[in-house]
Amino acid sequence: MSSSLTTTAADPEAHLAGKVVRERHTLNVPLNRVEGDLAIRVQIEDGVVVDAWSCGTMFRGIENILIGRGALDGLVITPRVCGICSTAHLVAAARALNAISRVEPPPDAVRIQNVALAVEMVQSDVRQTMLMYLPDFANPAYESRPFHETAVHRYAPMKGSSAIESIRWSKRLLEIVAILGGQWPHSSYMVPGGVVTVPSAADLLQCRSLLAGFRRWYERQVLGCPLERWHQVRSRADLDSWLEERPAHRESDLGFFLQVARVLGLEQLGRGHANLLCVGGFPLPPDCAVPCPRPGGAELMPPGFYRRLEQAPFDQTRVEEHVKHSWYVDYPGGRHPSAGETRPYASGDEGGKYSWAKAPRYDGQPAETGPLAELLSMRDPLTLELVAEPGVTAFTRQLARLTRPAVLLPVLETWLAEIPPDATCYVPGARLETGVGIGLTEATRGALGHWVEIAHGRIVSYQIVTPTAWNGSPRDASDVRGPWEEALVGTPVGNPANPVELGHVVRSFDPCLVCTVHALGKGRGAGPWTL
Amino acid sequence: MGGRRIICVGNRYVPRDAAGPHVLEHLARCELPEGVELIDGGLAGLDLLRFVDGAERVVFVDALDTEDQAAGVQVTSPAELSGAAPPAYGHGAGLAYLLAVLPEVCDRPLPPVHVVGVAGPAGARVIRDAADTALRLVQQSAPAARRSSPGCG
Numbered sequence: 001m002s003s004s005l006t007t008t009a010a011d012p013e014a015h016l017a018g019k020v021v022r023e024r025h026t027l028n029v030p031l032n033r034v035e036g037d038l039a040i041r042v043q044i045e046d047g048v049v050v051d052a053w054s055c056g057t058m059f060r061g062i063e064n065i066l067i068g069r070g071a072l073d074g075l076v077i078t079p080r081v082c083g084i085c086s087t088a089h090l091v092a093a094a095r096a097l098n099a100i101s102r103v104e105p106p107p108d109a110v111r112i113q114n115v116a117l118a119v120e121m122v123q124s125d126v127r128q129t130m131l132m133y134l135p136d137f138a139n140p141a142y143e144s145r146p147f148h149e150t151a152v153h154r155y156a157p158m159k160g161s162s163a164i165e166s167i168r169w170s171k172r173l174l175e176i177v178a179i180l181g182g183q184w185p186h187s188s189y190m191v192p193g194g195v196v197t198v199p200s201a202a203d204l205l206q207c208r209s210l211l212a213g214f215r216r217w218y219e220r221q222v223l224g225c226p227l228e229r230w231h232q233v234r235s236r237a238d239l240d241s242w243l244e245e246r247p248a249h250r251e252s253d254l255g256f257f258l259q260v261a262r263v264l265g266l267e268q269l270g271r272g273h274a275n276l277l278c279v280g281g282f283p284l285p286p287d288c289a290v291p292c293p294r295p296g297g298a299e300l301m302p303p304g305f306y307r308r309l310e311q312a313p314f315d316q317t318r319v320e321e322h323v324k325h326s327w328y329v330d331y332p333g334g335r336h337p338s339a340g341e342t343r344p345y346a347s348g349d350e351g352g353k354y355s356w357a358k359a360p361r362y363d364g365q366p367a368e369t370g371p372l373a374e375l376l377s378m379r380d381p382l383t384l385e386l387v388a389e390p391g392v393t394a395f396t397r398q399l400a401r402l403t404r405p406a407v408l409l410p411v412l413e414t415w416l417a418e419i420p421p422d423a424t425c426y427v428p429g430a431r432l433e434t435g436v437g438i439g440l441t442e443a444t445r446g447a448l449g450h451w452v453e454i455a456h457g458r459i460v461s462y463q464i465v466t467p468t469a470w471n472g473s474p475r476d477a478s479d480v481r482g483p484w485e486e487a488l489v490g491t492p493v494g495n496p497a498n499p500v501e502l503g504h505v506v507r508s509f510d511p512c513l514v515c516t517v518h519a520l521g522k523g524r525g526a527g528p529w530t531l
Numbered sequence: 532m533g534g535r536r537i538i539c540v541g542n543r544y545v546p547r548d549a550a551g552p553h554v555l556e557h558l559a560r561c562e563l564p565e566g567v568e569l570i571d572g573g574l575a576g577l578d579l580l581r582f583v584d585g586a587e588r589v590v591f592v593d594a595l596d597t598e599d600q601a602a603g604v605q606v607t608s609p610a611e612l613s614g615a616a617p618p619a620y621g622h623g624a625g626l627a628y629l630l631a632v633l634p635e636v637c638d639r640p641l642p643p644v645h646v647v648g649v650a651g652p653a654g655a656r657v658i659r660d661a662a663d664t665a666l667r668l669v670q671q672s673a674p675a676a677r678r679s680s681p682g683c684g
Contacts (some may be wrong), residue, residue, distance in 0.1 A: 083574055131620035157619040158632050167636045171580050178581070185578055 008202065023047070025496045038472065038511055040502065044493050049502070052481065052488035053262040054472045056357035059327075063342045071097065071432035071454045072191070074462060078450065079186045080329040084512055085178060086185040087120040088443030089464075092450040096439030097192035100454055103429025107285030109194030111415045112280045112425065114300075116177045116187075117441070118412050122214070122405040124444040125371070126222065128510045129402050130155060130166035130253065136507065137260050139500045154256070162253055165221060173214045176207045194426035195241065201421035206417050215409050224252025231408050234381040236389075246456050254402055256505070261395050270394035270505035272487035273366050274374035276306040277470065278309040279314060279449060281442025282411075288418065290411050293378040300411060301374045301442050308388055309376075312363075316438060319381055319449065322359040322467065325352065333477050336362055336452040337463035338436065359473040359482060360465050368392070368483035369446025369470045371400040375407070384491065394487075394508035401510060433457055443467055445510050471509040484509050535669045536582055539592045540626055549650035550594040550661065557662045567669055567679070576625045577632075585639045590668055590669045593626055595648030600603070602651025604660045609633060609644050627678035 025044040043051040062081050066074055074093040091113055098105065105113070109422050137151035139159070146416040180197055181187030190194050199207070215227070223249065233242050239258070242249055249255045261267065278356050280303035284292055294302045303314035320334030330344040330522035347353050361367070372392065375383040386396045432454055439450040445467035453461040473482035482490070484506050493499045537558060541551030542601060551572065560568050566585045572579050572591070583589050609630040616624075616631035626646075634641055649661050 083576070083578065127620075135619055158616065158628070159635065163620075164632070164635045167577065167580070167632060168638065171578075171584070171636070172638075174578065175581065185575060186573065 049491040052485040056355045064510035085444040092439035094190040096450045096452045099437035100435035101192040101429030103193045105194040108116040108426045109425045118408045141500045193429045224248040266395040267390040270487040274392040275367040277367035277369045278373040278377040279440040279447040318363045324477045325474040340463040355474040359476040371404040405406035538570045538572040550653040554592045581668045584637045586642045590665045592647045595650040605648045
């Protein structure tokens with residue numbers, strides 16, 4: 001991680017306020033391993049972050065591309081929003097059109113959609129952890145720490161043992177999506193009324209075999225124990241006992257994370273606003289053996305809005321997007337996505353507008369989203385206890401992401417076992433002529449929403465609110481920071497030239513901004529060829 | 532999965548990154564030799580791994596950003612590109628990252644892999660040259676009966 005650094009003298013205003021600032025830095029942190037399209041700027045006083053700005057550096061524009069196109073075109077175009085969570089966009093796009101087509105996909109189509117979406121989440125969780133989060137433990141800043149050698153051995157880029165194995169196994173797991181959807185990523189096999197695939201007995205057998213192999217690897221390397229043993233960990237005391245129980249637990253990736261997180265104090269980093277949002281994910285067919293974690297619920301991950309442990313029902317009409325600090329034409333306050341617009345406006349007002357990401361707000365408040373909100377919504381006992389203490393921190397976020405596969409893998413097995421070879425996968429709905437649809441789902445990084453309006457068979461309005469827009473939003477109309485901007489405030493930075501602590505915080509949100517440009521390059525950098 | 536594959540990568544909406552998709556379109560109009568598969572790699576990066584693992588031979592076609600800006604087709608190997616990989620994985624990790632990890636992550640023996648780079652403006656002649664080069668490379672060591680010259684519409 002490299003950063004540009006500006007050092008200024010002590011602030012006269014701070015002196016007047018009775019506050020003595022000995023040293024001030026402003027850092028521009030590209031955070032390349034997070035995402036090439038994300039830049040973080042922080043202000044540091046006396047070694048602690050006192051303010052932060054999150055800048056999405058690329059204009060997406062998919063919404064504008066969709067205007068005037070055929071009603072079904074969102075099924076092909078919106079999965080291109082992201083190469084990591086394209087299935088989630090397809091689910092949201094199809095679900096929005098279900099509403100307009102007044103059709104309910106048959107139960108086995110729902111299972112197939114759920115399987116593909118859960119596979120996408122699981123593969124991303126292990127890649128994010130092994131390839132993006134844990135490599136920070138191998139940062140030169142920790143060279144003198146006892147854990148550093150192990151971290152380098154396991155997570156060094158392109159050669160760490162856990163990093164390489166995570167690529168091998170996530171590749172195999174993704175073949176399930178390719179079997180069900182014809183390709184990965186950017187599949188388009190989900191449609192209003194279901195899916196256009198009927199997996200054969202051989203297809204399903206292959207999917208189950210791939211899943212079983214992945215589960216064995218996840219248990220052996222990531223957890224160091226069978227899923228059943230991990231599911232017995234229901235409290236902080238259980239977690240501590242589990243870690244002490246066997247060498248295999250301590251030597252697993254999870255065990256290593258827990259031990260290093262304790263040493264580095266991740267439980268105290270990245271607290272943020274502590275508002276969490278889950279829009280609901282994985283509808284459960286009525287004849288499904290997977291129980292809803294909440295009585296009367298209809299989804300594996302029930303929707304809800306949380307202020308730490310205080311729960312409120314989720315109501316999509318309370319979602320708004322603000323653009324005061326985003327490079328779009330201004331409007332007062334916020335707008336519901338159904339009334340939203342995407343009119344780029346790169347102002348010369350330096351510092352006022354600073355991101356291509358809009359600022360989604362729920363009930364007027366910033367909210368973070370992702371696995372932690374999902375496990376909270378599922379009333380996972382360990383998550384409930386950790387959110388109470390130490391709270392919503394880098395540690396609880398990353399622990400939730402690392403262990404979400406332990407929740408999803410058994411459910412995946414059940415869904416795959418329930419799909420018969422001759423499944424009914426599609427029922428026709430009404431013609432997509434005119435109407436309004438909303439597609440909500442939990443995606444890999446959390447809450448995803450598509451709001452679409454169709455008139456005379458054409459798209460007249462399409463607005464997408466992604467999980468990273470929630471997590472990485474800039475300030476809103478009231479100048480309130482976005483979730484990871486707020487989470488950065490208070491972070492100690494030992495060395496401004498290598499601010500690894502900022503990575504621990506921001507990467508705990510698993511940022512993902514759109515990647516659309518790349519080219520091979522020659523003649524720059526250390527080698528003869530560079531990107 | 533077997534087979535010989537030409538995988539074209541890039542972004543058709545960004546002119547300096549559009550060479551791969553242009554070569555793809557050119558080859559899609561051609562009658563490909565038996566056993567050669569044409570794949571639109573888009574911006575998939577690491578997710579292209581499953582098209583390499585188990586293949587008989589693979590040729591990637593991508594835009595090449597060079598210092599001298601000389602237009603033309605340049606053939607290189609994954610080893611030559613080893614210095615091009617980003618220092619660490621990111622969602623934007625592209626072809627160079629994939630090529631760097633290939634020897635470690637393939638389940639089956641690593642097939643011969645070539646990279647056809649298109650430098651400078653991707654005009655019609657350059658695209659045709661890149662397509663011809665990709666076809667020549669992908670047919671290397673193929674049984675004579677399977678080799679053929681493409682017929683393009």
